Amino acid sequence: MSALEAYMRRQRERIDAALAEYFPVDPPHPHRLFEAVRYSLLGGGKRIRPILVLATCEAVGGDSQRALPYACAIEMIHTYSLIHDDLPAMDDDTMRRGRRTNHVVFGDALAILSGDALLTEAFTVLAQSAASDPEPARAWRATREIAEAAGVRGMVGGQAADIAAQGVTPALAMVEYIHVRKTGAMLLAAVRVGATIGGADEASLRPLTRYGECIGLAFQIADDILDAEAPSAVTGKAEGRDTQLHKATFPAVIGLPAAKQRARELLEQALAALRGFDARAEPLRDLARWVVARACEP
Amino acid sequence: MSALEAYMRRQRERIDAALAEYFPVDPPHPHRLFEAVRYSLLGGGKRIRPILVLATCEAVGGDSQRALPYACAIEMIHTYSLIHDDLPAMDDDTMRRGRRTNHVVFGDALAILSGDALLTEAFTVLAQSAASDPEPARAWRATREIAEAAGVRGMVGGQAADIAAQGVTPALAMVEYIHVRKTGAMLLAAVRVGATIGGADEASLRPLTRYGECIGLAFQIADDILDAEAPSAVTGKAEGRDTQLHKATFPAVIGLPAAKQRARELLEQALAALRGFDARAEPLRDLARWVVARACEP
Numbered sequence: 001m002s003a004l005e006a007y008m009r010r011q012r013e014r015i016d017a018a019l020a021e022y023f024p025v026d027p028p029h030p031h032r033l034f035e036a037v038r039y040s041l042l043g044g045g046k047r048i049r050p051i052l053v054l055a056t057c058e059a060v061g062g063d064s065q066r067a068l069p070y071a072c073a074i075e076m077i078h079t080y081s082l083i084h085d086d087l088p089a090m091d092d093d094t095m096r097r098g099r100r101t102n103h104v105v106f107g108d109a110l111a112i113l114s115g116d117a118l119l120t121e122a123f124t125v126l127a128q129s130a131a132s133d134p135e136p137a138r139a140w141r142a143t144r145e146i147a148e149a150a151g152v153r154g155m156v157g158g159q160a161a162d163i164a165a166q167g168v169t170p171a172l173a174m175v176e177y178i179h180v181r182k183t184g185a186m187l188l189a190a191v192r193v194g195a196t197i198g199g200a201d202e203a204s205l206r207p208l209t210r211y212g213e214c215i216g217l218a219f220q221i222a223d224d225i226l227d228a229e230a231p232s233a234v235t236g237k238a239e240g241r242d243t244q245l246h247k248a249t250f251p252a253v254i255g256l257p258a259a260k261q262r263a264r265e266l267l268e269q270a271l272a273a274l275r276g277f278d279a280r281a282e283p284l285r286d287l288a289r290w291v292v293a294r295a296c297e298p
Numbered sequence: 299m300s301a302l303e304a305y306m307r308r309q310r311e312r313i314d315a316a317l318a319e320y321f322p323v324d325p326p327h328p329h330r331l332f333e334a335v336r337y338s339l340l341g342g343g344k345r346i347r348p349i350l351v352l353a354t355c356e357a358v359g360g361d362s363q364r365a366l367p368y369a370c371a372i373e374m375i376h377t378y379s380l381i382h383d384d385l386p387a388m389d390d391d392t393m394r395r396g397r398r399t400n401h402v403v404f405g406d407a408l409a410i411l412s413g414d415a416l417l418t419e420a421f422t423v424l425a426q427s428a429a430s431d432p433e434p435a436r437a438w439r440a441t442r443e444i445a446e447a448a449g450v451r452g453m454v455g456g457q458a459a460d461i462a463a464q465g466v467t468p469a470l471a472m473v474e475y476i477h478v479r480k481t482g483a484m485l486l487a488a489v490r491v492g493a494t495i496g497g498a499d500e501a502s503l504r505p506l507t508r509y510g511e512c513i514g515l516a517f518q519i520a521d522d523i524l525d526a527e528a529p530s531a532v533t534g535k536a537e538g539r540d541t542q543l544h545k546a547t548f549p550a551v552i553g554l555p556a557a558k559q560r561a562r563e564l565l566e567q568a569l570a571a572l573r574g575f576d577a578r579a580e581p582l583r584d585l586a587r588w589v590v591a592r593a594c595e596p
Contacts (some may be wrong), residue, residue: 033458089406120449127442136434143424160331296347
């Protein structure tokens with residue numbers, strides 16, 4: 001097992017344990033809703049976003065235990081977005097992370113409510129943990145960052161633009177617009193929130209923001225490439241689903257070789273942004289390399 | 299125009315103006331999402347919840363200008379819940395506030411996203427306004443209160459229980475369970491948040507909580523009665539929609555006369571809870587009377 005694999009497994013275990021506590025197996029009520037939430041929230045997943053929160057917090061010398069609720073909130077928001085995006089009214093996906101999607105198992109009504117529950121619970125977690133934070137200004141800044149990244153100028157806006165672009169072949173600028181908002185904003189928020197809670201000053205926050213922007217976009221380009229190339233056993237989704245939906249993707253607009261080239265450039269820029277950081281930023285560097293290698297190595 | 303009508307109109311104008319600013323007519327992007335959000339958020343509505351926030355803040359001697367963002371956030375959350383509840387996968391309602399529902403006009407995908415956008419924006423507003431709050435502890439408490447009332451143990455949980463109960467004739471205890479969570483929790487939160495931001499102490503918060511619980515339940519019973527009795531011109535919804543859906547309602551379980559009796563009792567209890575408050579609580583008393591009178595007077 002590589003150093004990164006061991007690191008990711010360790011962090012994933014912390015995150016999974018914390019997430020499970022927020023939605024207990026045997027809630028007083030209503031069982032079926034909790035079951036639906038747990039199905040999607042605890043059903044695997046690489047936990048890239050929460051790992052980025054913890055890794056960035058550690059990279060700036062912070063105590064990642066304090067960042068854990070923020071990591072969980074971001075993963076809840078990510079999971080809600082997957083559940084809603086998979087709905088028949090949206091992308092109509094039936095497979096996710098190698099399992100049937102939430103609405104296929106629990107029906108559309110509970111899938112909508114599970115997403116709503118996760119989004120709301122994320123902010124409950126933020127409000128609860130911030131109440132005990134010795135530095136309220138930091139906590140507010142992080143909460144605001146997450147809300148804005150998830151909202152109309154971030155993830156939800158990106159998803160709306162994505163849906164509007166389906167069926168037409170959008171220009172490269174529009175594909176980038178969608179990716180930056182739909183996926184990039186929350187990945188960037190994960191990095192910036194980890195840094196904020198870790199106590200980063202402005203001088204550290206700037207290069208970390210650059211790192212977050214680069215891997216945010218690289219991550220989505222890599223995802224597009226995997227969707228176009230990899231069998232569904234690797235992606236956990238139905239094969240070539242983006243192509244079926246005529247989704248706005250980098251490979252569709254600039255071709256696979258150029259998309260891979262762009263991902264590699266973004267990796268270089270991400271690594272360059274971390275040049276001033278010491279060994280504690282190694283997991284961040286490894287994560288960036290891993291994101292791109294998954295899609296671009298033979 | 300009665301004193302209450304004048305009061306409600308004045309507060310409604312403040313709230314409507316503030317809400318409109320959060321979703322400008324001409325956003326950079328994506329137009330259609332903002333249009334869908336504005337359609338539901340600014341398409342009328344009695345604004346009971348935000349008025350309760352402002353009225354309670356004023357009743358305890360607070361500056362209701364500081365409570366305005368909280369009032370707006372609560373109305374955004376209420377509007378999101380209506381949009382999602384109306385979806386074909388949920389209650390499949392086509393009329394709301396006398397107009398076609400969001401998904402009928404904009405399609406299911408944008409309706410889901412509009413709801414997601416409103417829920418997220420509510421917390422953006424809370425995080426933004428709290429950041430400038432001179433008393434962060436209060437702001438956190440209010441934000442947490444709203445998040446919990448909207449979540450799995452509140453509104454979303456109530457909606458899940460409501461859907462699970464459709465088609466069966468539930469026991470009175472289950473109807474009350476659903477109402478307390480689905481509608482009551484947010485109405486109670488409106489009262490408690492107004493009190494919190496207004497600077498209420500524990501001694502004031504306790505009776506106001508009692509008031510909020512009583513009018514929360516009375517409001518939903520009144521709504522059930524109106525749905526069963528009033529023509530759709532009054533409710534703005536399709537007539538007898540609850541009955542069609544075999545919804546868990548008070549009239550369905552205990553009959554109309556007993557439901558009206560219960561609403562009147564709750565009004566008495568709400569007024570009794572406010573006994574120790576001075577004239578500044580008059581709008582709260584009038585609101586309670588109005589809620590019950592709408593449904594229970596000949």
